[in-house]
Amino acid sequence: MSTTVETVSAAARTAPAAVIVAIDGPSGTGKSSTSKAVAAQLGLSYLDTGAQYRAITWWMLNNGVDVSDPSEIATAAAKPVIVSGTDPAGPTITVDGEDASGPIRTQEVTSKVSAVSAVPEVRTRITALQRSIAAAAGGGIVVEGRDIGTTVLPDADIKIFLTASPEARAARRSGEVKGSDLTATREALIKRDAADSGRTTSPLAKAADAVEVDTTELTLSQVIECVVTLVGEKRVAT
Numbered sequence: 638m639s640t641t642v643e644t645v646s647a648a649a650r651t652a653p654a655a656v657i658v659a660i661d662g663p664s665g666t667g668k669s670s671t672s673k674a675v676a677a678q679l680g681l682s683y684l685d686t687g688a689q690y691r692a693i694t695w696w697m698l699n700n701g702v703d704v705s706d707p708s709e710i711a712t713a714a715a716k717p718v719i720v721s722g723t724d725p726a727g728p729t730i731t732v733d734g735e736d737a738s739g740p741i742r743t744q745e746v747t748s749k750v751s752a753v754s755a756v757p758e759v760r761t762r763i764t765a766l767q768r769s770i771a772a773a774a775g776g777g778i779v780v781e782g783r784d785i786g787t788t789v790l791p792d793a794d795i796k797i798f799l800t801a802s803p804e805a806r807a808a809r810r811s812g813e814v815k816g817s818d819l820t821a822t823r824e825a826l827i828k829r830d831a832a833d834s835g836r837t838t839s840p841l842a843k844a845a846d847a848v849e850v851d852t853t854e855l856t857l858s859q860v861i862e863c864v865v866t867l868v869g870e871k872r873v874a875t
């Protein structure tokens with residue numbers, strides 16, 4: 638019996654403290670791929686906040702909301718029930734109990750999500766959801782998005798801001814879809830970033846205390862290693 642107690646106390650002493658990691662940046666910089674891998678490697682939960690904004694957009698498009706009208710979006714913002722699963726090995730997202738992981742990745746949703754996510758009532762609702770998920774992740778969490786370090790979790794233990802040239806990001810995205818047009822992909826990325834950076838409420842921005850990592854010339858494995866090292870250094874320092 639005493640051996641068990643001693644073993645448990647020793648484990649408690651050596652177990653790394655729960656860490657909150659915020660990863661932000663423009664589209665196609667590698668936030669999702671990096672965050673999932675870092676979370677899996679470090680035994681942390683993982684939250685894709687872009688998937689939540691996509692989910693609410695998908696619901697609005699399916700429920701007759703005119704997404705060119707901010708007042709209609711604001712009125713509907715509280716209606717859908719969005720649930721995110723935070724296992725980095727298999728993140729999930731449902732809307733009103735329906736699996737939305739496929740439909741939220743369509744071109745239609747991608748082209749409309751910035752207009753929906755700019756509406757303050759949408760951001761208030763989704764930000765509260767994100768904070769409650771982070772608070773419930775007892776073992777720590779990697780949360781990725783556009784405003785995590787600045788607004789959602791300003792007290793995160795470590796903040797990373799990923800960047801890459803538009804050309805590198807377009808090439809990565811084009812690589813995912815056979816026969817896609819590189820120039821059109823690049824233009825679409827730039828347009829979405831401009832909308833996300835230019836909105837009034839909680840725009841895409843680097844937090845003053847974030848570490849910027851330019852991934853243009855790095856492989857995904859190098860970016861993952863870099864972030865794992867940064868988190869490890871932070872854990873040692875605190």
Ligand SMILES: Nc1ncnc2c1ncn2[C@@H]1O[C@H](COP(=O)(O)OP(=O)(O)OP(=O)(O)O)[C@@H](O)[C@H]1O
Nearest residue numbers: 663664665666667668669670671809852855856857
């Ligand atoms: N450093 C890298 N080198 C090459 N390819 C990469 C790198 N990082 C990510 N990728 C690839 O680029 C694509 C986009 O990555 P990812 O979805 O992780 O970006 P993101 O920042 O989350 O994008 P978005 O904000 O649009 O969701 C994926 O196909 C991914 O495998």
Ligand SMILES: Nc1ccn([C@@H]2O[C@H](COP(=O)(O)O)[C@@H](O)[C@H]2O)c(=O)n1
Nearest residue numbers: 686687688690750751754782783784833
């Ligand atoms: N914290 C966030 C995350 C995302 N958005 C909006 O959602 C869009 C989709 O994000 P992806 O990461 O899935 O590409 C994004 O373009 C933003 O409009 C946000 O506002 N805040």
